[in-house]
Amino acid sequence: MKTNKRVMSAWLLLFMLLFMASPFQTLAYESAEESMDRRPSKESGSGASGKIQTAPPVDEGNKPKKPVLPQNLQVDITPEVQKDKDENVTGLKVTGNLTGMVPDGSVGSGVKGTWNFIIQDHESGKTLMREVQKNVIGEGAEQEFPWKDAGTYRVIVQWKGEWDRRPLGAKGEALFTVEEPVDEKKYSVNADHTFEVLGYDDQTIEDVVAHVSAKLEDENGYVPEKVQGTWSFDIKGVKGDQAHQEFTHEDGRVTADYSLLHDTMSTGKMYDIEIRFEGNVAGQDVSKTFTYPLAVPGLNVDYDDNDEKHTISGEITLGKKAQGDWVIGIFTPDGEQVAQEVLDDREGLKQSVDFKELKPGKYVGVVVFRGSVDDKELGLFHSVSFQVDQQGGDNKPDDDSNSVVSDPDTGEQIMDDVKGGKIPQTSTQQPQRMLYGVIIAGIGFFLLGFVYRQKIGSWLGI
Incomplete structure (x- = not known):
């Protein structure tokens, strides 16, 4: 009985010892397992298998970046x-x-x-x-x-x-x-013209000049004070030294001069002059173009015979009205005066004089006008040659003659010869058409000056 009790006590003691040792064994096992995991693996190759593996190294460059926070947005x-x-x-x-x-x-x-x-x-x-x-x-x-x-x-x-x-x-x-809208002024170009007869002291003609004056105007018709720019004048369809003229100055007015005897223009024609202004007016950029129609009047001279009367007529072209003094005369080709009439202060574009008792032969009909055409002062002269026979007259106009002709180089000699009743002879033996023009310049204005010396002096500014 005692033996059995001892055996049972022994087994009970053993069981208790085993129960108390179990937790420590488990901890030891886990600690050992962790220690083995930290050891280098003895296995190599892709076929290695096992629970214990080496952790891959961490690459600092592959770490995800944190977003950069906004600054001073x-x-x-x-x-x-x-x-x-x-x-x-x-x-x-x-x-x-x-x-x-x-x-x-x-x-x-x-x-x-x-x-x-x-x-x-x-x-x-x-x-x-x-x-x-x-x-x-x-x-x-x-x-x-x-x-x-x-x-x-x-x-x-x-x-x-x-x-x-x-x-x-x-x-x-x-x-x-x-900004408040700038009240920019509107400008326009306006133009006008005058004619001037340039004469020598003996009252022969040096030139007849057309003055084309342009100005820049505001809406009220005033010329601004502060103007700086370039003016240009171009005659459409015409060549010559004066066909293009350009002026650069500080002024709202400008004048271009054109010779009717020696350069670009001639009488009896219409010209379109394109006038341009490019510049600055009182701080405002201005660009304007204006086409000015310039009518240069001419003078046609005609001869007619009827019932033993020989009629010399002069008619102004490219004009609407005219008033002034006319000289109409007949001369022989030798420059001798046959007959003449002076028509003082006549109104109208056409004047004529009847002459009688012309002997058969060749003659030159001369017409000179000095006055105003469409309120513009102007001097015009022209001639026509004709022949008288027994049965009447035969009109033979000289188509190449110019309405305004002058020879300034021989002007003084011309006047002396005209006073002596002789036709001037030039050293260059000019063609007859030029000779007739020279006769007109000398005789016509000599007669006007002789009869109305005070008037012609004021006209020519002498």
Whole structure:
């Protein structure tokens, strides 16, 4: 009995010892397992299998970067006043751009948001216009407003959205001014002309000049004071030294001179003169073109015979009205005066004189006019040659003659010869048509000067 009790006590003691040792064995096993995991593996090759593996080394360069936080996020604003070709204000364009989102000043990726454009009166702060753009991708946006009113205004641009899925917001302001419309004056070019007879002391003709005067005028017809620019005169379809003339000076008036005897123009013709001004008037750029029609009157001379009367007629062309003194005469080809009449202060474009008792032979009919044509002072002279036979007359006009002819080199000798009743002989033996012109220049104006010396002196400015 005692033996059995001892056996049972022994087994009980053993069981208790085993129960108390179990937790420590488990910890030891796990500690050993962890220690084995930290050892280098003795296995090699791709076919290795086992629970104990070496952890891969960590590459610092492959670590994911943290997002860079925005710094000094703001909206830069550029307001631009828009104008048409005439400098009239038509609208306003506002541009907004996000800046300062990352340290290098660039904008990050994934920028999306809503832009709010506001225009306020600068003084009162009252909102005048507003426009909203939603779901705009990118760091900038533009908005146009119809705008014409002058004044100073504030433009506000607000942005609210996200950057790399982070909610953000920014705002910017700027002032802009719309100037009062400049009341620019409108200018135009106007022109007029005069004629001038240039004479020698002996009252022969040096030249007849057309003065074409142009001026720049405002809407009220006044010539501005501060004018600086270039004037140009061009005669359309005409060549010659005077066909193009150019003047650069500080004045609103300019005159171009044209010789009717020695250069570009001649009598009895119409000319279109294109006048241009390019420059600045009182701080305003001005460019104007004007075409001036210049009518240079001419004189046609005709002969007719009827019932033993020989009629010499002179008619002014390219004129509407005329008033002045006429000299109409007949001369032999040798320059001897046969007959003449002086018609003082006659009105009308045409005058004629009847002459009688002309013997058969060759003659030269001469007509000289000095007065005004369409209120422009002018001197004209022309001739026609004809022949008288037993049965009447035979008109033979000299088609090559000029309405205005002069020979300044021989003018003084011409007058001496005319006074002596002789036809002048030139050293160059000029053709007959030029000779007749010289006779006209000498005889016609000599007679006018002889009969109306006081008048002709004032006309010629001598």
